[in-house]
Amino acid sequence: MSTDITLRLTLNGQPVECVVDPTRRVLDLLREDLGLTGSKEGCGEGECGACAVLLDGAMVNSCLLLAGQLQDAALRTIEGLPTDDPLFEAFARAGATQCGICTPGMVVAARALLDREPAPSRERIREALAGNLCRCTGYVRILDAVEAAARVPSGRAS
Amino acid sequence: MSAGAQRWYRPRELAEALAIKASRGADVQPIAGGTDLMVAWRLSTAPMPALLDLGAIGELRGICEDPDRVVIGATTPCSTLAADARIQRGWPMLAQSAALTGSVAIQNRATLGGNVMNASPAADNPPVLLAYGARLHLASASGRRVVDYSGFHTGYRQTIARPDELVVAIELPRPAEATTVWYRKVGTRRAQAISKVALAACLQWQGSRVIRARFGFASLGPVPALAGALAHRVEGCDPGRLDAGALAQAIDEDFRPIDDVRSTGAYRRQVAINLVRGALGLA
Numbered sequence: 321m322s323t324d325i326t327l328r329l330t331l332n333g334q335p336v337e338c339v340v341d342p343t344r345r346v347l348d349l350l351r352e353d354l355g356l357t358g359s360k361e362g363c364g365e366g367e368c369g370a371c372a373v374l375l376d377g378a379m380v381n382s383c384l385l386l387a388g389q390l391q392d393a394a395l396r397t398i399e400g401l402p403t404d405d406p407l408f409e410a411f412a413r414a415g416a417t418q419c420g421i422c423t424p425g426m427v428v429a430a431r432a433l434l435d436r437e438p439a440p441s442r443e444r445i446r447e448a449l450a451g452n453l454c455r456c457t458g459y460v461r462i463l464d465a466v467e468a469a470a471r472v473p474s475g476r477a478s
Numbered sequence: 479m480s481a482g483a484q485r486w487y488r489p490r491e492l493a494e495a496l497a498i499k500a501s502r503g504a505d506v507q508p509i510a511g512g513t514d515l516m517v518a519w520r521l522s523t524a525p526m527p528a529l530l531d532l533g534a535i536g537e538l539r540g541i542c543e544d545p546d547r548v549v550i551g552a553t554t555p556c557s558t559l560a561a562d563a564r565i566q567r568g569w570p571m572l573a574q575s576a577a578l579t580g581s582v583a584i585q586n587r588a589t590l591g592g593n594v595m596n597a598s599p600a601a602d603n604p605p606v607l608l609a610y611g612a613r614l615h616l617a618s619a620s621g622r623r624v625v626d627y628s629g630f631h632t633g634y635r636q637t638i639a640r641p642d643e644l645v646v647a648i649e650l651p652r653p654a655e656a657t658t659v660w661y662r663k664v665g666t667r668r669a670q671a672i673s674k675v676a677l678a679a680c681l682q683w684q685g686s687r688v689i690r691a692r693f694g695f696a697s698l699g700p701v702p703a704l705a706g707a708l709a710h711r712v713e714g715c716d717p718g719r720l721d722a723g724a725l726a727q728a729i730d731e732d733f734r735p736i737d738d739v740r741s742t743g744a745y746r747r748q749v750a751i752n753l754v755r756g757a758l759g760l761a
């Protein structure tokens with residue numbers, strides 16, 4: 321039996337208040353309670369990055385995070401990225417998605433990188449995505465997509 | 479634990495956290511980044527313990543440097559350490575090991591205090607802390623104490639921290655003049671591979687002689703540990719004149735590496751020898 325708490329956070333730019341079990345995984349809170357199913361569960365152990373979200377701007381795995389740890393934080397999920405984020409277009413054009421399970425996490429990881437380093441080297445992209453596993457693409461097209469998105473001027477897809 | 483006892487605490491003040499620890503001790507588990515705990519709970523059938531979230535306590539986070547030392551708050555994440563200019567300049571091995579503590583997403587959550595308190599013999603930052611001669615600041619409701627990190631781990635996954643204590647900070651003295659440092663982690667792949675062997679070395683020189691040596695190892699025994707016999711063998715010597723047999727013999731005095739799922743003892747011993755040769759500029 322756990323006692324619920326009133327959780328207040330900013331979720332995708334909107335203030336949110338909900339009553340939750342503080343020991344609920346953030347991944348479950350998002351997917352099951354809040355209907356935000358973009359974040360995926362791959363491993364559930366921090367190894368694959370399919371559940372990646374941005375916590376106060378930093379990429380973290382939502383499968384390793386507890387709801388109570390979100391108190392007063394700003395959380396951004398894949399649903400919170402603008403629809404014209406150049407990464408979406410770039411992933412589609414490069415064929416960087418096959419089954420798609422890894423894609424939300426890959427895009428979130430890439431967004432976290434580009435927000436910090438608008439023109440990263442291929443090596444830096446590789447490092448930033450090293451915690452995101454893909455069983456389908458072989459990664460080359462994903463790296464291509466991130467490079468292409470980084471080339472889009474002023475952060476807008478052409 | 480009594481029925482109905484509180485299951486989740488998220489204090490903003492350290493004093494409040496210590497008071498909770500004082501009244502409930504081991505019944506309440508501190509959680510920092512949660513990167514070790516969440517995985518452990520997933521693998522376990524036991525119910526989750528009552529939790530003390532350290533994440534809102536500002537006093538436990540941050541880096542404070544003075545001419546003699548740096549003091550790092552226990553909940554400072556590895557990504558902060560890796561990116562901090564003071565750490566990169568003054569304690570570069572810590573910037574390196576922090577940048578190898580899992581993927582970016584892990585480094586953003588993984589704290590230095592959690593890495594130390596999780597007490598895995600394979601953790602990446604402990605060898606570096608040992609080589610720099612770190613001291614841990616422990617606090618309880620009844621006071622604070624500062625202990626040498628080299629005596630902190632007493633056995634596999636065991637430490638001298640009491641159930642009512644929290645790690646509040648990790649202190650690293652500034653290395654002496656004419657000190658060189660050397661760090662390598664040998665694993666299977668760069669991102670989030672658990673180390674097979676890791677060595678952090680701090681060597682103080684006088685001309686071609688090493689006058690003070692500290693070798694911190696991971697994954698050679700049940701705890702991260704300093705190689706005392708090896709340091710003793712090296713101190714006072716010109717490494718170029720040390721024969722390989724003497725180094726290997728000293729390492730054998732310090733460690734009996736084991737076979738496990740990640741590697742064999744014989745392989746680990748050979749890697750340790752190669753790493754020491756690298757640190758001494760002999761490789």
Ligand SMILES: Cc1cc2nc3c(=O)[nH]c(=O)nc-3n(C[C@H](O)[C@H](O)[C@H](O)COP(=O)(O)OP(=O)(O)OC[C@H]3O[C@@H](n4cnc5c(N)ncnc54)[C@H](O)[C@@H]3O)c2cc1C
Pocket residue numbers: 365366367507508509510511512513514515516517532552553578579580581584587588589590591592593594595596600601602603643644645646670671672
């Ligand atoms: C996918 C993955 C990859 C990883 N890769 C690496 C790696 O490459 N190298 C490596 O070294 N580790 C690695 N780890 C392990 C882990 O990320 C680190 O050990 C991390 O530093 C733990 O810190 P934390 O804050 O997340 O600890 P938590 O899980 O919050 O806590 C760990 C333990 O420390 C205790 N604790 C935490 N803070 C305090 C405190 N201030 N006072 C008293 N007790 C405290 C907790 O009660 C718990 O027992 C990995 C983990 C995962 C999931």
Ligand code: FES
Pocket residue numbers: 360361362363364365366367368369370371372381382383384
């Ligand atoms: S599901 Fe979270 S990292 Fe794999």
Ligand code: FES
Pocket residue numbers: 416417418419420421422423453454455456457
């Ligand atoms: S597209 Fe299938 S896992 Fe990456």
